[in-house]
Amino acid sequence: NREQLQQAMPGVRTHGLFVRPIERFTALWPQVVAKGDEHPLRLAVIGGGGAGIELALAARARLPQSAITLVSGNAPPGANFNPGTQQRIAAVLRRRRITVLQGGAKGFADGVVQLGCGATLACDVPLIAVGAQAPAWLQSSGLALDPQGFLAVDACLRSTSHPEVLAAGDVSSRADVPVARNGAHAVHAGAALVHNLVAIASGQAPTEHRPPARTLSLLSCGNGQAILDLGRWSAQGYTMGWLKSILDRRLVKRFARPAR
Secondary structure, three states: OHHHHHHHOOOHHHHOEEOOOHHHHHHHHHHHHHHHHHOOOEEEEEOOOHHHHHHHHHHHHHOOOOEEEEEOOOOOOOOOOOHHHHHHHHHHHHHOOEEEEOOOEEEEEOOEEEEOOOOEEEOOEEEEOOOOOOOHHHHHOOOOEOOOOOEEEOOOOEEOOOOOOEOOOOOEEEOOOOHHHHHHHHOOOHHHHHHHHHHHHOOOOOOOOOOOOOOEEEEEOOOOOEEEEEOOEEEEEHHHHHHHHHHHHHHHHHHHOOOO
16 A cells, blocks of 8 residues: 555655565566666665565675665564574674664655654665555445454454455454464465355355464575574574475466466
């Protein structure tokens, strides 16, 4: 919701390069790389979640001479991961010479990012990788929403106010699932969503979707390594990078096939 982001961070629509939608980002990123090959740039990645961390590390791999800053908001990078993973993230960011600033961004102007602490950060290209926001149309939909504006669903993925409406993914949230893990759990909700749609259409009772107690996350370090986060477990290395590559390619290949 760029209008909402513009209200929260004036100037972001004019000066920010948004990661989403990804097809527009990938169309513009080569222009950034071309400038970075001519002379070192000052890049600021806004967002301390998995996307921001991976983007900062990928930018470092492609633009080794540029200055890269990760603006992570009020929490340290990767705050949603377990403590061991957070320590690994902090260490790899230090080794890769990525500056981390907390406090968030409050505005953008030509060549600068205005930080929440009141200071300004010199920046040629701000990369906007903030977390998902609820679609604006939900506000006037009449559907029950959570305090952040996402569609509130029950354990069967039904709207809590309109049970004939089902939802999963970034558009919705479940009160029984921690907010930080709603997106991760949604990866496993597709089959349950289809099952319950068919059940309701057939006049049968839907079944509860029980998300896994632990979800696997793999963060690319931009150098062939990856950091693994699974429950309280954390690991890092080229083996995790190899595993991430296999899982990512398998996922893309699955969605490239026609639906049955």
